[in-house]
Amino acid sequence: MYQKRTYPWMAVVTLALGLAAPAAGFDLAAWSRAVDHPTPGGTVELDGPLAVGSATLEPLQGCTVRELMANGERCGLLFAGPVKLTFTVADRFSVPVARRNLKRNTKIAPKRDDASGLEIVETLRSAVVWGFGLTGAPAAGEAATPGTLPEWVEKILDRPLFAPPSHDLAQAAFGGAAGMAVALLRAPKDTLLLRVDPTVDQLEELDLVMKIPPRDPVDHGRRYLLPVAAQPIGRQWWDRPGAPLMAVREELVVDNSGGGSRLEVTSESTVRALRAGAGLWRVALVDRTVSHREELPVEVRTVQVNGKPAPFLRQDGELLVRLDPPPPPGGTVTIRVIHDGHLALRPGGDSYWSLGTWAWYPQPAMNAELAEVDIRVVTPEDWIAFASGDTVSRETADGLTTLHTHVEGAAQFPVVAAGKYHVYSDTRNGITCNVATYVFGKEKAARLLIDFFFAAAKVYNEYFHVPYPYTEMDIVEINSWGWGQAPPGVIFITKEAFTPLADSLTQIFSQGINERIAHEMAHTWWGHVVKMDSTEEQWITESFAEYSAALFLEVAAGSRKKGKRLFTKLLNSWKGNTSMVGRGGSIYLGSYLAGESFEDRMDEVRLLYAKGPMVLHALRLELQKKYGQKQGDRYFIALLRAFLRNFEGRYGATRHLVGILDQITGESWQGWFERYVYGCEVPKL
Ligand SMILES: [Zn+2]
CATH class of the missing domain: 1.10.390.10 (Neutral Protease Domain 2)
Incomplete structure (x- = not known):
């Protein structure tokens, strides 16, 4: 199954997958493996350039296009030989970010960069496109001579640190996500990955494929992605679609009764279908931990849907579970997963461990979990456990303590710690x-x-x-x-x-x-009362928390004068940090900055923790300027209050904030937000 993978623990994983799959009659892992390593078949004649999202691929002289076969059907096309890639970034908020990333992280210069957008034209050495229903008829009279995928593709897909193409194609095949496509593009000096998702996130992303350097003792040689360009498909950035499946209840049992680093997690997730045909549950799940430069396995023991074994795939940081038949819109299913591993690692030999905001349980995407949560934690009695939510009970028997907590309403990111x-x-x-x-x-x-x-x-x-x-x-x-x-x-x-x-x-x-x-x-308040549904909306949590902290310190300072001085000090530090942000500094799209260099990483931080709160303050000043100091301030506070109240326990987004502000003031604020939040302008204070 994982014959190319040399880690001894993989054998155990293989066994777990192999045992569970036949029981349900369909082997999702085998299906996925075939898609990631398809067999090149007969040649294909294209009517013209192949369109993949905003990209086109045009075979040049000496290029053969062949179909890629897996599981008895065509799952893509192989361009063996030179092919002309054209990629257009037309979204006006995406352009400055793409321009910056191209310049800082690639050897690709845009062919065109003007008011209508930015265009990349490159002659690729070869390309592989995954997708169902790609155009191109088989050439007449051609006998298929099976081949293999180019070696450079196999190397990239050998335990990548990102989801391989099969995960997107599984969503297309079983999750009702039509039109998903993934392409690996080999430019002379860079290798790119294009991901087109017109259905689930309605987003396309062009990324640079990077290799972990040899100095990393655990992951050297594995590939990861750096963003180059991202743009919404058929929507505006701020109109993000909802998830197909929403987790509404999580029952989590964390068993560390042995007291060592081994820990077993049993999760029972109740998910509700929000669209028709949502036949695939796709979540993040940690697949290993690392201790003393050694990779330690996390093994999935059981996956059941409504009490019956279900086909699943656990690979490259994700868990995919087939829901067959898909729950009807509004209907729910319960998915039970048991996994274990060295999840209770103690940093530096300390006497505590923590399961933080990472995927220690099957963790849905940010826009797919508004769950009532129950957590039970079992530890030796001399350890004290903590978990998200209010304590229901803490009981000790036979040397073990069980903590039971409950989060009412809708939660994300439950955590556990003990020590x-x-x-x-x-x-x-x-x-x-x-x-x-x-x-x-x-x-x-x-x-x-x-x-x-x-x-x-x-x-x-x-x-x-x-x-x-x-x-x-x-x-x-x-x-x-x-x-x-x-x-x-x-x-x-x-x-x-x-x-x-x-x-x-x-x-x-x-x-x-x-x-x-x-x-x-x-x-x-900013994260749990009102929640974010995507990294784009992260400023709603980070920038608003930062601004709130300044409001608190101002009040808590003791005197008006001292408070004002403290607030001004923070405001000045936001201004200073904002002035250091390089080009392409959109608060909304900060997570698409390529993040390879120290400066890129710092800019993402500066956008959320400095420019964001500074823009909030600029909004407050703008309101004061327009409506008078007192009335303006009233509007500002009314905005924060209405936003929290209206979106309590739900996802609140920037577009909602704009809508509320329009309502309060009777004027349109979209343009203001386009300049300072979605776009890269810095307000003058
Ligand atoms: Zn924070």
Whole structure:
């Protein structure tokens, strides 16, 4: 099955796949393998250039086009020999990002770059296109002589760090996603991957295929993707379609009863069909962990749909499960998955582990999970577990403790952690804040954090008119430096938050620690009360949390003057960081910056954490300018409140924000957002 793969644990995975598939009569893994390694068959005559999304492929002299066969049907075309690629970026918001990525990351210069868009023309050495229903009739009288895929293609598809073509084609074949196509394009100096998805995300992406360098002891040689260009298909960027299947309930059992790094996860996901023909559940699922430069397997033991074994494929970071027949629109199915592996790794030999916002359970796409969540965590009794949601029970028997938590309503990104912790708690107005300090009791710091939490919750409630939505908050110390994460009802934050000014290293990281904690707390509103459905909408969580933190610090400073000074200091740092953003700096499309160099990565951060909050402040000033300081400020706060209230427990998007603002002011704000949020302009303050 994975004969090219040399990792010994793959044999076990193979066995797991092989056992489960025949029971359901259809082998999705075998189907997918055939699609990723199709057999070149007879030659094909094209009427003209082949259109794949916004690209065309035109065979040049010496190029033979052959059909690619898998599972008894044509799944694509092979262009063996020189072929002319033309790719057009016409979307006006996509163009500046593509221009920047091309310049910084490829050796490709656009042939045309004017008001109508940007055009790439390259003579490729060869190309492979996957897709059902591609045009081109078989040449008459030609006998098919089976061949093999070019070696460069096989190398790219040998354990890629991205989903291989078969995953998209499975969505086309079983998930009702017509028109999916994937192309590997070999330019003289760069290799490109084009992904065309006209149905599910209505998006096309052109990426650069990159190779992990030899210095990476685990993944060297494997391929990953860097974005070159992305543009919506048949829609505007801001009109993102909903997912075909929505997870509405997650029951997660995390079993670490052995106490070591082995951990078993049983998940029962109830998903609702939102479209007809949604016969494929496609989610992310971790396929390995890495410890001491060694890859450790994560094995899928069971996949059942409504209690019966179902065909599935677990490969390259994804789990695909066939739902046959597809649930009718509005109908639900329950998918049960059991997997295990060394998921409870302890960083640096520490006495804690965490299952964070990564795919430790079958994790739907960002726009496909609004779930009521129940989590049960089993650990040895001397370990204390934390999980998203409010505690239902914590019981100890036979040396094991079981924690049961529940998140009411609609949650994303549930997390679990356990370790040797000291817990300090306080309950005020029906809300309990637990602060867990790692190994050592740090009561003074913990009490400060508890006060900080209640103070922030009060200020945010007063600003936004939406109370803290859970009855519990766990603030858990992570034994590292310089980061924080805020899944529902839990904040993971590194140790500088617990040892204020203890030593010089702490001091370095503590600069702005209050601001960081206030930011993480604000994610309850910007992230959990209102949710983001895509990386494009990430500014709704990050930039709004950052701006909220500034609002809190301004109020909490003690005096008006001190508060104003603090706010101005933050505003100036946003301005400074925004001025460092290079070309193509769209807040909305920041995740499509190629991200290879330090500057690219920094720009994505600057867009979300500096330009975003700065643009929000610019909006506030613009409202003040137009409607007077008092009325303008009222409108600004009314906008935040209405957005949170209207989209409580749902996906809130920039287009909704614009709609609400139009309603409040009676004027159109689309143009303003096109300049500063969707586009690259920087407002002058
Ligand atoms: Zn954040």
